[in-house]
Amino acid sequence: MADIQRAAGISNLDADTGDARPAPRRKTLSSPYLHRLQRRHFLLFDIIPILGTIAALGFLTVHPFGFTELGLLASMWLLTGLGVTVGYHRLFTHRTFRTTRGVSSVLAVLGSMAGQGGMVSWVALHRRHHECSDRAGDPHSPNLAGGGLRGRLRGLAHSHFLWMRRHEYPNIAHYAPDLLRDRALARIGRRYDYWVLLGLLIPTLVGGLVYWSWAGAVSGLLWGGLVRIFVLEHIIWSINSFLHMFGTRAFDSRENSRNGGVFGLLTLGESWHHNHHAFPESPSFGLAWYRLDPGYWLIRTLAACGLAWDLKVPSTERIAARRVPRTAGTATGPAT
Numbered sequence: 001m002a003d004i005q006r007a008a009g010i011s012n013l014d015a016d017t018g019d020a021r022p023a024p025r026r027k028t029l030s031s032p033y034l035h036r037l038q039r040r041h042f043l044l045f046d047i048i049p050i051l052g053t054i055a056a057l058g059f060l061t062v063h064p065f066g067f068t069e070l071g072l073l074a075s076m077w078l079l080t081g082l083g084v085t086v087g088y089h090r091l092f093t094h095r096t097f098r099t100t101r102g103v104s105s106v107l108a109v110l111g112s113m114a115g116q117g118g119m120v121s122w123v124a125l126h127r128r129h130h131e132c133s134d135r136a137g138d139p140h141s142p143n144l145a146g147g148g149l150r151g152r153l154r155g156l157a158h159s160h161f162l163w164m165r166r167h168e169y170p171n172i173a174h175y176a177p178d179l180l181r182d183r184a185l186a187r188i189g190r191r192y193d194y195w196v197l198l199g200l201l202i203p204t205l206v207g208g209l210v211y212w213s214w215a216g217a218v219s220g221l222l223w224g225g226l227v228r229i230f231v232l233e234h235i236i237w238s239i240n241s242f243l244h245m246f247g248t249r250a251f252d253s254r255e256n257s258r259n260g261g262v263f264g265l266l267t268l269g270e271s272w273h274h275n276h277h278a279f280p281e282s283p284s285f286g287l288a289w290y291r292l293d294p295g296y297w298l299i300r301t302l303a304a305c306g307l308a309w310d311l312k313v314p315s316t317e318r319i320a321a322r323r324v325p326r327t328a329g330t331a332t333g334p335a336t
Contacts, residue, residue: 027128027175028137028168035166042165045115045196049233052226059222063215072203072224073231076113078268080199081232083110085268085295092179093123096283097299098310101184108188113199115229116236118192119185124175129240130280133255139167140240143256152245160234160241200225235267243273251278251322264292278322281312287319 087107090096099107108119116122125139132138140163142155172180179185188195200221207220247258257277264271264286272285272293279287286293302308 025174026171029171030168034169038164038166046164046233049226049230052222053230056222056227059219063219068207068210069219069223072206072220073228076199076203076224076228077232079110080114081268082295082298083107084114084116084236085270086298087111088119088122089126090283090295092119093126094280096281096312097308099302099308103302103307105184105188108185109195112192112195114232115196116233119189120172120176120179123179124170124172127175128170133277134244139163142241142245156241156245159244160237236270239267239270239273243271247274249274250324252324253278261291265294269293269295279314282314283311284313
């Protein structure tokens with residue numbers, strides 16, 4: 001009976017009125033249906049890009065890699081990558097700034113085209129990650145698989161790739177109610193599959209028109225579509241895996257996030273991961289002008305054009321107050 005009540009959202013009867021009290025909202029959900037959806041997404045959007053990258057290399061014998069392929073790969077990577085870091089991450093997950101309806105809609109579409117999951121689910125997963133970072137409940141920590149070399153390798157494999165096959169699904173009603181209430185964004189989120197297809201169709205059409213051939217269209221699909229998804233995915237997944245195990249730290253925090261500043265450009269600023277965990281409300285992950293953070297550069301550009309406001313950058317004094325003194329932090333190293 002208790003299981004039936006919990007499944008129905010009802011707990012024990014109120015002792016005074018005899019009325020049913022609603023059960024506490026579950027933070028995560030797990031069911032065969034959800035696990036089937038996870039396996040399907042894993043195959044479609046995680047495995048197929050790997051196969052597409054192998055196919056792209058093989059297709060070089062038919063159609064050489066040229067400036068068109070390079071331009072499609074770079075431009076589609078940049079646009080969809082900014083959609084993830086500025087849209088999915090800094091705007092929708094952490095609300096680090098405010099913007100217009102048009103800008104938020106464009107960022108939601110670009111983030112969806114990256115093929116890393118629907119907007120609402122992505123936000124819920126990332127908020128769950130911050131809540132439970134490197135503790136039980138973190139969906140992709142590399143530090144929960146045991147000690148020793150074997151445990152570290154298992155943890156890296158899990159956090160980088162394998163966790164997406166099957167995991168507890170964060171309850172979006174608990175973790176992302178703000179997005180569910182936003183009808184325009186919710187409509188965009190429900191069309192996630194269409195946006196991924198659009199992200200594949202655009203480079204296909206461009207390649208076909210530039211070369212005016214089916215081989216050009218296929219080459220555009222492979223390099224601007226599947227290879228681009230593969231590259232961006234592994235860049236983002238490296239934040240989950242390697243930057244919770246290797247890198248530098250400058251602030252006192254309970255989790256094991258790290259900075260990898262040398263990858264600032266490649267990750268569009270996401271590699272300042274320890275800084276982000278220390279100040280998740282900040283649109284700037286670098287926290288200083290000389291640290292490469294292209295995602296923040298876009299937000300600052302939007303702000304200069306009057307399209308972004310209420311940027312919640314922490315003050316210099318607040319950053320200094322959180323910083324671990326160099327003599328105390330030598331075990332983990334200073335920020336780079």
